[in-house]
Amino acid sequence: YVQIDGAGGRDRINILGTPGNDSASTQPGKVFFEHNAGHAGYDLTAINVEVVILDGQGGTDVVTLADSAGDDKFFARPTSGFLVDNAGTFEVDAYGFQMTAVASTGNDLAKFFDSAGNDVLTLRPAVATIQGTGFLHSAQGFDVVIAQSRNGIDTANLFGSAAADALTGRAGVVVMSGTGFNFQLDSFSVVTANGLGGSDLVRLIGGPGNDVLSASPTSAQFVTNGFTINTSSFERLIAQAGTGAADVAVLTDSSGDDTFVGSTNFGELSGVGFFERTTNFDTIRIRGINGGINRRILNGVNYQLIEQGTWV
Numbered sequence: 001y002v003q004i005d006g007a008g009g010r011d012r013i014n015i016l017g018t019p020g021n022d023s024a025s026t027q028p029g030k031v032f033f034e035h036n037a038g039h040a041g042y043d044l045t046a047i048n049v050e051v052v053i054l055d056g057q058g059g060t061d062v063v064t065l066a067d068s069a070g071d072d073k074f075f076a077r078p079t080s081g082f083l084v085d086n087a088g089t090f091e092v093d094a095y096g097f098q099m100t101a102v103a104s105t106g107n108d109l110a111k112f113f114d115s116a117g118n119d120v121l122t123l124r125p126a127v128a129t130i131q132g133t134g135f136l137h138s139a140q141g142f143d144v145v146i147a148q149s150r151n152g153i154d155t156a157n158l159f160g161s162a163a164a165d166a167l168t169g170r171a172g173v174v175v176m177s178g179t180g181f182n183f184q185l186d187s188f189s190v191v192t193a194n195g196l197g198g199s200d201l202v203r204l205i206g207g208p209g210n211d212v213l214s215a216s217p218t219s220a221q222f223v224t225n226g227f228t229i230n231t232s233s234f235e236r237l238i239a240q241a242g243t244g245a246a247d248v249a250v251l252t253d254s255s256g257d258d259t260f261v262g263s264t265n266f267g268e269l270s271g272v273g274f275f276e277r278t279t280n281f282d283t284i285r286i287r288g289i290n291g292g293i294n295r296r297i298l299n300g301v302n303y304q305l306i307e308q309g310t311w312v
Contacts, residue, residue: 001041006048013049017096019058024097026052026083027066028090050089056096063097072108074101076130076137078115103141110139112147114154121147121156121188125181143180149187156188160233162197167234170205171225189226195233202234206242206280213239213281216252217274235273241280249281253309257292260311263299286311 119132165178241247258271288294288309
């Protein structure tokens with residue numbers, strides 16, 4: 001058992017792990033390291049150290065990183081990462097560890113980077129994880145989570161809160177926010193978002209190719225420039241097609257009485273508790289298949305309108 005006290009100054013400690021499964025936890029200025037779980041207590045502890053470097057050296061190693069009371073940044077790559085405070089008073093670098101960073105107070109940022117393979121990102125207001133072959137990292141309680149996909153076919157699963165949340169999506173870019181959280185995604189091939197409770201809003205923006213929207217009162221799918229965005233439990237939907245020549249929107253009714261309003265390049269299907277609003281689509285198909293008395297109000301539409309079911 002080793003105890004180290006850095007005392008004054010700016011001190012650095014380098015800890016090399018074993019080929020086995022090691023574990024560590026850190027706090028600003030402190031590190032606790034364990035390589036032999038067969039006994040009580042830690043094998044090494046250090047206090048008053050401002051820079052901690054952990055090198056796993058093989059095995060399935062795990063580390064828990066606790067933030068400061070101020071503003072902190074956590075960056076995680078498949079095999080390395082760091083946690084640092086913006087004030088520059090402490091830094092933890094980890095290599096070969098599966099990392100869990102825990103944020104408390106302050107405005108804290110987490111950023112995830114993908115691997116060369118196919119990875120899965122899962123984001124909730126309180127917990128964010130990214131997982132791929134040989135790694136799993138998580139960030140708990142961070143105010144802003146940014147994730148980048150540069151390789152493979154990566155997917156992201158987003159979950160909102162019980163309050164009102166908002167999502168904006170275009171080809172390769174998705175931003176979702178609500179009270180106390182903000183998710184920013186870059187270049188994930190497939191994004192699936194669940195608004196959960198509240199009155200949630202999704203905005204979808206098309207690109208230069210042909211965009212395809214399929215929307216119902218409870219879910220939607222938007223395909224644009226090779227990217228797919230799926231949503232559920234978003235009560236309000238606004239979609240704007242891009243500059244393609246064959247953009248298509250399919251709008252499906254509810255089981256109640258719904259109304260479609262169309263004029264020039266605008267089309268909106270609405271009913272109790274929802275609306276599906278579109279602009280600039282070349283073709284809109286309205287599907288009145290779930291019951292109720294469905295009405296349509298048209299005024300000089302300049303797109304192809306296809307009606308399915310009974311509209312009065």
